[in-house]
Amino acid sequence: MNLTLKVWRQRGPTADGGLQEYQATDISPEMSFLEMLDTVNERLIAKGEVPIAFDHDCREGICGSCGMMIDGVAHGPMKGTATCQLHMRSFKDGDTVVIEPWRARAFPVIKDLVVDRGALDRIIGAGGYVSVSTGGAKDGNIIPVPKSDADWAMDAAACIGCGACVAACPNGSASLFTSAKLSHLGLLPQGQPERYRRALKMVAQMDIESFGGCTLYGECQEACPKDISIDFISRMNRDFLYAAVTTSADSGAGGDGG
Amino acid sequence: MPLELKSKVPAGPLPEKWDRHRFDMKLVNPANKRKYTVIVVGSGLAGGAAAATLSELGYNVRCYCYQDSPRRAHSIAAQGGINAAKNYQNDGDSIQRLFYDTIKGGDFRAREGNVYRLAQISVNIIDQCVAQGVPFAREYGGLLANRSFGGAQVSRTFYARGQTGQQLLLGAYQALEKEIDRGGVLMFPRAEMLDLIVVNGRARGIVVRDEVTGTIEPHLADAVVLATGGYGNVFYLSTNAKGCNATAIWRAYKRGAAFANPCFTQIHPTCIPVAGDYQSKLTLMSESLRNDGRVWVPARKEDCGKAPGDVAEADRDYFLERKYPSFGNLSPRDIASRAAKEVCDEGRGVGPGGRGVYLDFADAIRRAGEDRIRERYGNLFEMYQRITDENPYHVPMRIYPAVHYTMGGLWVDYNLMSNIPGLHVAGEANFSDHGANRLGASALMQGLADGYFVLPNTLGDYLASNKLEPVATDAPEVVAAVADVATRTARLLGVKGTRTVASFHRELGKIMWEYCGMARSAEGLRTALELIPKLRAEFWRDVMVPGEGTELNQTLEHAGRVADFLELGELMCRDALHREESCGGHFRLEHQTPDGEARRDDDRFAYVAAWEYAGNDAPAVLSKEPLVYENIKLSQRSYK
DSSP states (O other), X not given: OOEEEEEEEESSTTSOEEEEEEEEOSOXXXXXXXXXXXXXXXXXXXXXXXXXXXXXXXXXXXXXXXXXXXXXXXXXXXXXXXXXXXXXXXXXXXXXXXXXOOOOTTSOEEETTEEOXXXXXXXXXXXXXXXXXXSOOOOTTSSOOOHHHHHHHHHHHXXXXXXXXXXXXXXXXXXXXXXXXXXXXXXXXXXXXXXHHHHHHHHHHHHHTTOOOOOOOOHHHHHOTTOOOTHHHHHHHXXXXXXXXXXXXXXXXXXXXX | OOOOOOOOOOSSOHHHHHHHHHHHSOOOOHHHHXXXXXXXXXXXXXXXXXXXXXXXXXXXXEEEOSSSSGGGSGGGGOOSOEEOOOOTTOSSOOHHHHHHHHHHHTTSOSOHHHHHHHHHHHHHHHHHHHHHTOOOOBOTTSSBOOBOOTTOSSOOEEOSTTOHHHHHHHHHHHHHHHHHHHTSEEEXXXXXXXXXXXXXXEEEEEEXXXXXXXXXXXXXXXXXXXXXXXXXXXXXXXXXOTTOOSHHHHHHHHTTOOEEOTTOEEEEEEEOOOOOTTOOOOOBOOGGXXXXXXXXXXXXXXXXXXXXXXXXXXXXXXXXXXXXXXXXXXXXXXHHHHHHHHHIIIIIOOSGGGOOEEEEOHHHHHHHOHHHHHHHHHHHHHHHHHHHOOOTTTSOEEEEEEEEEEOOEEOOOTTSBOSSXXXXXXXXXXXXXXXXXXXXXXXXXHHHIIIIIIHHHHHHHHHHHSOOOOOOTTXXXXXXXXXHHHHHHHHHHHOOOSBOHHHHHHHHHHHHHHHHSSSBOHHHHHHHHHHHHHHHHHHHHHBOOOSOSSSOOHHHHHHHHHHHHHHHHHHHHHHHHHOOSOBTTBOBTTSBOTTSOXXXXXXXXXXXXXXXXXXXXXXXXXXXEEOOOSSSOOOOOOOO
């Protein structure tokens, strides 16, 4: 099949960018979307032109590196699918496809489709962990965890940190990402001692990183390649409110466990 | 002159070695730890765990990864699980049994002392990860669940759905982010190590290219840890992430570090078959699927074109169950891969090109119900369907072996230190624990054992035992290493030829897969040893790398990695040619039993082959570390 691509090209962080048109010819419907871009890039390189830069790595939908707006939709038309696992059978011969980088204030463009998502790492660094050092942990079976809690925590922990939720949100909010980590840890007994302190610190970091606020549009859930539920945002808001009225992040005291 | 390779495995009974060693090692006073700087290259299970733990202990850590975030290291893609000798299932497991299974699984080509330590530490890893909040699968009673994996007859694999690597890595990553936030770790994402800096015979730093700005700079420290993963991408098509590369360990090799057993590569039996020439990578289907899936092909060639449902039960050949009745579909990876290749070579393969076998869940779905199967493997089934557009609940999966893991790597002693003092190597990047074949669910175990528990101990001993003078950034060794990297980068950009980097990579991959893949022969390896240098010469004459060095340039990054693969591939073939035996993943057609199994030659080859760089135009020099078995008897490996 043959497609027309309109791809965002931007030389560097401070350069002006714009959409540029490319013909993607002889594309097999069995190709992944990134293999289609590889093909276009190899043809550009053979002509001595600079190929389209995009982040990618595992190409199995788990590392979270890839991600682009495809016809205005984060990760493209197939629900619950990262860009690397989207296949060209989702497109038709003759289609025009517009490809842009994640658009969010907190994700500055580095080059073409590559953006800086370091803000997400800093949100985790603000409190997205259990404060245990290596060594000294007791036997793993000492604290039983109800299967339903473990499963629910895993639903949240499945987040791959790709940033699609931010890109899809009209406010550029990182609430789905943050709430997924808060819920993963907050649903497990190991995460209880720091539960409320963690909520305060991670939410505060979101604000520092200039992510927008959540007004429950729900676009994030639609864009998430791992189908992470917006219900986790409600959990986050509950924990945050509880924490805000009972403690402060600076005191480090945490809540009483509710 | 051959190197003298001292394994430094402590004396004494196996179960006491590690404890005794920990007591004998020197300690760094807590107040002095902050005076030391340690470089950790790589942020996967081994590197991330080491960086976080070393920082918790008080060292200044600098951690580097080529991805945009440490959370993206390829450990994240491990699906099935992590082994530990917990014996929670009361099915006869023990440290001794995990030790024995691992040594036997590696076809008796790993060190006893290292593997025993790994089995001992395995139980601490699970405890540590649970404490971090890793959401392992649980039984209804709230206790940890286990599943079975290849090469073992006990159920000792812990898992988090089909995303165990992801969850373990996120545990290590969260610990790392905690330390970054505290200021103990300085993190350098989008940074690629392009050389090792050796001063007065000791590893004292690395040369790093900032991938965004293109700046090439030296980073100095008191010790260096390489945890940069394996080199499976030398085959172009593999289950590795696209960015996985050998550059860090290869540049260390060219600075004097010995490369051990480079030909020991693992071909994983259950991957989605190649679909076309445009294919950029292969996708693994977790070995855990073989718990419930049955592997078969039609018994007769004539039936291969039929839809699987139209092949009657009696006309199917469940070849793993037939050949290996006691392990059946859970035979180890090397054995299962070869068996699949064999039936396809006989013309009984299925799917496009006849390069595939069925992995069929119909019986399991009948027995346990579709819901149970969905609960166990749902995400893997979805992944399969997304890629192939076929529904594995209704038709069997098609699978074929693919390159997955490299057991070889930089040579290290019991302390995980290479023959260059101060250069430590952890995880898949070293050669240490898996011999000639790795068992499933053992890579995660080794990465975390090295990172959380071994290195934080042994690195302290190195720092406490040696007087390390400060190194100036304008020291001649530092200036020379930076200049080498700059020259090489300029050279790659300067060729401005006609062929793409990817086309060279694909061609190298084809040579490696054909001659140094699942079955190797002296003749084939000699052919490869002629082809690879020619391809390498053509690469440096005709490669096209557009763009500049002073910007984000992914083609330039790829070119540097492929240039190194073009050298490493040759060493792999040389090693495979010299090892005149079959063992584990290394199968030499000349050395097989009458029924087609691998035939080892313990009299001549019970050693680690460590290769030393001797200049661009001279063949590498072989040194041997004999493998001494004091506790187990070497036997013909049988899974029948």
